[in-house]
Amino acid sequence: MRSLTYAHAIREAFQQLLASDPRVFVIGQGLWSPWYVGASMQDLDLEFGRDRVIDTPVSENATTGAAIGAALAGMRPIVVHPRMDFMLLAADPIVNQAANWSYMFGGQIGVPVVIRSIINRGGEQGAQHSQALQAFFTHVPGIKVVMPANPYDAKGLLIAAVRDGNPVMFIDDRWLYDSVGEVPAEMYAVPIGLGAVRRVGSDLTIVASSWILGQALAAAETLDRRGVSAEVIDLRSIKPWDRGLVFNSVRKTGRLIIADGGWTTGGVSAEIAATVACEAFDCLKGPIQRVALPDAPAPTSQALERAYYPTAAHIIMAAERILAGARVLAAVQVT
Amino acid sequence: MSSTAMRSVSTTLLRQMYRTMVRIRLTEERIATLVEHGDIKTPCHLCIGQEAIATGVCAALQKEDYVWGGHRSHGHYLARGGDLTKLVAEVFGRVTGCSKGRGGSMHLFASNVGILGTVPIVAATIPLAVGAGLASKMRKEARVSVVFFGDGAAEEGHFHESLNLAALHRLPVLFVCENNFYASHLPLLERRPADTLYRMAEAYGIPGVRLDGNDAVEVYGRARTALARARDGSGPALLECRTYRWRGHVGASWDQDVGTKRRDELKGWQAKDPIRRARKALTALGVGSEFFAAVEHDILAEIDEAVVLARHAPAPSASDLLRHVFA
Numbered sequence: 001m002r003s004l005t006y007a008h009a010i011r012e013a014f015q016q017l018l019a020s021d022p023r024v025f026v027i028g029q030g031l032w033s034p035w036y037v038g039a040s041m042q043d044l045d046l047e048f049g050r051d052r053v054i055d056t057p058v059s060e061n062a063t064t065g066a067a068i069g070a071a072l073a074g075m076r077p078i079v080v081h082p083r084m085d086f087m088l089l090a091a092d093p094i095v096n097q098a099a100n101w102s103y104m105f106g107g108q109i110g111v112p113v114v115i116r117s118i119i120n121r122g123g124e125q126g127a128q129h130s131q132a133l134q135a136f137f138t139h140v141p142g143i144k145v146v147m148p149a150n151p152y153d154a155k156g157l158l159i160a161a162v163r164d165g166n167p168v169m170f171i172d173d174r175w176l177y178d179s180v181g182e183v184p185a186e187m188y189a190v191p192i193g194l195g196a197v198r199r200v201g202s203d204l205t206i207v208a209s210s211w212i213l214g215q216a217l218a219a220a221e222t223l224d225r226r227g228v229s230a231e232v233i234d235l236r237s238i239k240p241w242d243r244g245l246v247f248n249s250v251r252k253t254g255r256l257i258i259a260d261g262g263w264t265t266g267g268v269s270a271e272i273a274a275t276v277a278c279e280a281f282d283c284l285k286g287p288i289q290r291v292a293l294p295d296a297p298a299p300t301s302q303a304l305e306r307a308y309y310p311t312a313a314h315i316i317m318a319a320e321r322i323l324a325g326a327r328v329l330a331a332v333q334v335t
Numbered sequence: 336m337s338s339t340a341m342r343s344v345s346t347t348l349l350r351q352m353y354r355t356m357v358r359i360r361l362t363e364e365r366i367a368t369l370v371e372h373g374d375i376k377t378p379c380h381l382c383i384g385q386e387a388i389a390t391g392v393c394a395a396l397q398k399e400d401y402v403w404g405g406h407r408s409h410g411h412y413l414a415r416g417g418d419l420t421k422l423v424a425e426v427f428g429r430v431t432g433c434s435k436g437r438g439g440s441m442h443l444f445a446s447n448v449g450i451l452g453t454v455p456i457v458a459a460t461i462p463l464a465v466g467a468g469l470a471s472k473m474r475k476e477a478r479v480s481v482v483f484f485g486d487g488a489a490e491e492g493h494f495h496e497s498l499n500l501a502a503l504h505r506l507p508v509l510f511v512c513e514n515n516f517y518a519s520h521l522p523l524l525e526r527r528p529a530d531t532l533y534r535m536a537e538a539y540g541i542p543g544v545r546l547d548g549n550d551a552v553e554v555y556g557r558a559r560t561a562l563a564r565a566r567d568g569s570g571p572a573l574l575e576c577r578t579y580r581w582r583g584h585v586g587a588s589w590d591q592d593v594g595t596k597r598r599d600e601l602k603g604w605q606a607k608d609p610i611r612r613a614r615k616a617l618t619a620l621g622v623g624s625e626f627f628a629a630v631e632h633d634i635l636a637e638i639d640e641a642v643v644l645a646r647h648a649p650a651p652s653a654s655d656l657l658r659h660v661f662a
Contacts, residue, residue: 052473062497068463069470073451093462097463106436107435109446
């Protein structure tokens with residue numbers, strides 16, 4: 001099968017969605033720029049016309065609201081926010097409007113809008129160009145959140161999001177744009193709500209998504225060399241997340257590490273830890289570990305950035321913390 | 336209102352608009368009574384005194400046009416042709432309501448007449464209306480998207496961003512500002528330095544018109560002009576319709592708790608009652624008192640029946656609590 005980069009896989013999803021459905025259009029800042037959203041939107045405006053690939057004024061609120069209004073009027077818009085931070089200016093249309101609309105009107109109408117939100121951190125950009133706010137949006141009923149970790153899922157989840165018929169936030173990470181993977185040429189959907197086991201293991205489970213999944217896989221390699229067999233689960237969807245897949249894995253391994261690219265407090269890792277603790281506590285052989293961002297804004301200086309973002313090493317340390325407990329227990333049992 | 340203006344529409348249309356205004360007024364007066372008696376619990380924001388705006392604008396619309404509203408939208412819903420029985424059921428919180436008992440007074444829905452939702456976040460439907468206008472333009476349809484909002488909404492960023500976006504793309508959108516001079520309790524001139532709302536349009540290069548919002552005929556005429564412009568691809572317009580709400584911001588009260596200023600103002604505005612003015616004009620055109628009596632009689636009967644139906648309709652089932660989070 002042919003390979004594509006993550007950015008080109010996203011572009012191909014846009015290309016095929018625009019070509020196959022006249023209701024689809026794209027609206028957002030930077031869409032006519034050669035660099036603003038990387039290669040992920042390149043020349044789509046030339047291919048489909050600037051009335052279907054619409055670059056906008058610096059008006060996150062109105063453009064997101066307009067996408068929602070167009071969705072209510074029967075279109076299938078995708079609104080693009082080149083920085084997740086900037087998207088907060090559109091919190092009203094996303095949270096108050098799109099997420100509530102179906103429920104407020106008794107299910108008489110859905111909001112088939114996709115909100116593509118790009119995490120673009122690092123590079124000394126600092127606090128307002130780096131935020132990974134997925135947990136904010138998982139908190140709100142009525143909106144689905146997906147975070148693809150590889151090119152295959154990036155294409156398939158974007159297509160699934162547009163076909164879903166409900167508000168879906170599609171979050172991609174610029175740190176993944178150059179990663180390469182196999183991508184079928186035809187249109188396909190990756191079901192929203194299904195995770196995937198990326199590596200089978202028996203001693204502990206690492207749950208991750210998006211960029212930090214790569215760190216989880218690297219950690220699993222190292223752990224394997226040390227004789228620890230880690231199972232790695234790619235959530236793909238943050239909401240709804242694949243409870244069955246995670247529970248089954250934890251039932252097998254008895255140990256859980258959750259790695260998330262957002263903040264620790266109130267984050268995705270907190271939700272998964274709480275759910276597993278509430279519903280599968282009896283399977284746990286040790287405390288759940290979380291590897292996520294510290295509760296501080298993103299710094300600028302590279303020296304601080306290196307300390308800020310968790311890596312495979314942090315996941316390995318988390319594994320050692322759980323396993324140390326297990327070894328103590330084993331030692332006690334031997335004596 | 337000049338008699339010239341009143342002669343500019345047919346007697347048939349004037350009768351129709353009169354009937355619509357009375358229907359809104361009597362429905363809301365009944366709702367006010369039911370709120371006072373505790374039969375209706377949902378917060379109701381009444382538009383009594385402002386009926387001419389919804390009536391005049393909606394009389395100028397085509398069947399396929401979109402209409403968006405806010406927290407004070409019973410009048411928009413009824414003027415546009417939303418089902419009165421379903422409105423009453425909705426404010427009673429019944430499953431037979433226009434929003435299946437999920438919306439109450441502040442979330443009204445009637446897609447059969449182009450109302451895709453009214454919501455109480457101030458200004459929230461303004462960008463949504465722009466989006467429906469964008470959809471209309473992309474599909475090369477002649478549908479106009481009309482949004483009603485108050486003077487408070489013009490202070491939100493939504494309003495400014497939306498006017499700019501609609502103007503930039505020359506979208507078929509009609510922005511209808513119902514300037515009743517209060518945002519909840521706070522008067523206009525304590526919220527902005529000058530009473531110049533309609534001039535916001537100028538900044539975005541679109542027509543902005545200030546008009547007498549208590550004159551259904553003037554509203555109708557101005558809306559027709561703006562709608563024709565929108566339909567032929569010339570883009571959006573802003574109408575600032577000056578009016579006054581007789582009741583409080585929310586609920587059945589007469590709002591005199593906010594001070595004597597409002598009491599004095601109210602007297603002046605009641606003298607400009609849009610319904611009385613239309614009745615006077617119709618009388619001058621030779622319409623007899625039997626017409627007015629019949630309108631009132633028929634509407635009261637319709638409301639009585641709607642209230643009885645609502646009282647006997649089932650509430651939503653608790654087993655449905657989690658339904659419809661997603662479509």
